[in-house]
Amino acid sequence: MIKRSxxxxxxxRAAELLENVGxxxxxxxxxxxxxxxxxxxxxxxxxxxxVVYVNTxxxxxxxxxxxPRQTCPEHLHPPVGSDPxxxxxFRCRWGQVWLYVEGDPTPAIKAHVPAxxxxxxxxxxxxxxxxxxxxxxxxxxxxxFQSGDEGAIVSEFSSTSRDEFDIFTxxxxxxxxxxxxx
Amino acid sequence: MIKRSxxxxxxxRAAELLENVGxxxxxxxxxxxxxxxxxxxxxxxxxxxxVVYVNTxxxxxxxxxxxPRQTCPEHLHPPVGSDPxxxxxFRCRWGQVWLYVEGDPTPAIKAHVPAxxxxxxxxxxxxxxxxxxxxxxxxxxxxxFQSGDEGAIVSEFSSTSRDEFDIFTxxxxxxxxxxxxx
Numbered sequence: 220m221i222k223r224s225x226x227x228x229x230x231x232r233a234a235e236l237l238e239n240v241g242x243x244x245x246x247x248x249x250x251x252x253x254x255x256x257x258x259x260x261x262x263x264x265x266x267x268x269x270v271v272y273v274n275t276x277x278x279x280x281x282x283x284x285x286x287p288r289q290t291c292p293e294h295l296h297p298p299v300g301s302d303p304x305x306x307x308x309f310r311c312r313w314g315q316v317w318l319y320v321e322g323d324p325t326p327a328i329k330a331h332v333p334a335x336x337x338x339x340x341x342x343x344x345x346x347x348x349x350x351x352x353x354x355x356x357x358x359x360x361x362x363x364f365q366s367g368d369e370g371a372i373v374s375e376f377s378s379t380s381r382d383e384f385d386i387f388t389x390x391x392x393x394x395x396x397x398x399x400x401x
Numbered sequence: 402m403i404k405r406s407x408x409x410x411x412x413x414r415a416a417e418l419l420e421n422v423g424x425x426x427x428x429x430x431x432x433x434x435x436x437x438x439x440x441x442x443x444x445x446x447x448x449x450x451x452v453v454y455v456n457t458x459x460x461x462x463x464x465x466x467x468x469p470r471q472t473c474p475e476h477l478h479p480p481v482g483s484d485p486x487x488x489x490x491f492r493c494r495w496g497q498v499w500l501y502v503e504g505d506p507t508p509a510i511k512a513h514v515p516a517x518x519x520x521x522x523x524x525x526x527x528x529x530x531x532x533x534x535x536x537x538x539x540x541x542x543x544x545x546f547q548s549g550d551e552g553a554i555v556s557e558f559s560s561t562s563r564d565e566f567d568i569f570t571x572x573x574x575x576x577x578x579x580x581x582x583x
Binding site: 240241242243245248272273275277279280306308310312313350351352353355376377378 | 422423424425426427430454455457459460461462488490492494495532533534535537556558559560
């Protein structure tokens with residue numbers, strides 16, 4: 220649950236980060252920046268901000284904006300009907316992001332697992348993305364990511380997004396936000 | 402046909418335009434910028450430069466770089482097997498671009514049809530894209546585009562790219578380049 224005033228504040232902050240790196244939005248896009256609070260009540264630490272440029276039945280493109288050390292928690296994109304599950308390519312545009320996927324755990328990872336949520340982080344194969352770096356995550360594969368101390372902007376190129384089917388490891392998480400007017 | 406030295410020059414110029422707007426490439430990407438000379442021997446006027454970020458059997462993402470008033474000539478993406486044809490979304494990042502698609506012809510279009518190639522431009526419904534603007538082109542639809550006086554950078558989000566199947570209105574055009582070492 221998140222208050223409308225907090226949504227507006229996060230939208231303005233995300234818009235400013237995009238503007239600082241020269242990524243232009245229309246007024247309508249700016250007003251519709253998605254603030255994924257995810258239901259834990261700790262947006263600064265767990266959540267992310269998104270601009271969806273296009274989402275058709277064939278492909279999708281988004282800009283992901285992460286505040287400093289903000290974490291998108293562990294989840295996967297399962298098969299849905301004839302779709303084998305969302306496949307996505309993350310390309311770092313600004314800042315730094317650590318992405319964790321299934322595979323050999325990296326010793327001494329650079330991200331900080333959000334305190335109190337340790338049981339819900341289970342994959343630790345680290346991929347560091349700096350501006351210009353990219354990585355493609357196969358469908359139906361657990362992953363999570365956290366930005367560095369400055370935050371990050373990441374372009375996501377993918378097959379069709381069906382966020383409502385995402386499966387999070389943490390059962391407390393709600394992908395679709397509940398906004399309270401204030 | 403284009404000389405290797407001309408390819409290198411166009412790659413360096415495209416890389417500089419990207420760098421100027423803060424779009425970062427890896428060294429490998431910079432060396433592999435695609436220079437689509439298209440066989441008319443007039444790259445400055447007819448052609449474009451591309452960085453292919455990812456092209457899978459599900460989606461594709463590219464950066465298109467256009468020099469001032471450079472034109473990507475009229476073509477369409479036909480059905481290929483079970484694929485209904487490439488669908489693509491152009492998002493202007495920098496500069497200005499005029500896109501022409503099928504539909505009511507716009508009177509007094511802003512682009513200059515390349516002299517000597519007039520018979521091969523047949524659609525004139527104009528869409529002007531400034532930074533932050535985007536437009537989605539359906540499959541199997543004729544389109545062409547030209548940048549403004551400064552040039553342009555356009556992100557392309559699309560279904561799978563199969564450039565070798567593109568159909569150009571101008572039969573003189575060769576989509577895949579012939580590079581001559583010099």
